[in-house]
Amino acid sequence: MQIIGQEYLAKAVNPGIVNREPYLSSTGSIPQAQMDDLKKQIAAEKDAGKKTGLNKQLADLQQMQSELKELKPTPPNKTYKDKLVIQSGGREIDLLWLGRGHTEGDTVVYLPKEKIVATGDLMESRLAYMGDAVFDEWIDTLDKLKKLDFNVVLPGHGIPFNDKNLISAYQDYLQDLIVKGNEMKRDGVAADDAAKTIDLTSHAKDFPQITGKGADLRGMRRLYAWLTERGGG
Secondary structure, eight states, X not given: OOOEEEHHHHHHOSGGGGXXXXXXXXXXXXXXXXXXXXXXXXXXXXXXXXXXXXXXXXXXXXXXXXXXXTOOOOOOSEEESSEEEEEEXXXXXXXXXXXSSSSSSOOEEEETTTXXXXXXXXXXXXXXXXXXXXXXXXXXXXXXXXXXXXXXXXXXXXXXXXXXXXXXXXXXXXXXXXXXXXXXXXXXXXXXXXXXXXXXXXXXXXXXXXXXXXOOHHHHHHHHHHHHHTTOO
16 A cells, blocks of 8 residues: 655654654543533534534544554655645646645645645644644745635645635734743743643634633643744743
């Protein structure tokens, strides 16, 4: 079987990957807290359509937990650097590496004729996991994503969308996270405390999962490490 991935994945995917984030905590307290929160939202939601969507999120999370237990890391046996074009049944399928972002090796799948782009976790219709993020380059990579000619985005998580303004909104979120996180780090606030108190509620209009102060713990720890790598804070 041929497994295709960006060059970075050939180095990153190895048996030890299950002993680091995001896999380390993917079956622990964090997903359980997410499921508990979803159950509360479902119980409180009066709108039938929204309740259906929340139930779908809960079912997807529960399924993911079950599948992770059977995970066997397998690296790609065919790699590409920037672009790989596949012809299948008369259809052109472009595998693109637009730059580092959610991880160092995010692949975007682009169908130029159909004007469909599948972004993986590089861009979601909700807030993404940031534990492997390269924050400043992520913002730049999303600029390149917006330049593609597409009519619909199939995100890594959440519902499909076609509004490039949502991509801009996530860029704004990332920029705000960088600025405020750097300020808190400089003030001596620990990453775990910053994850509880950072105020990103101004972005709730675009990302309704923001219901109060705080950010994902793993993402905040990664932000602090990234700032340290660059001499910030």
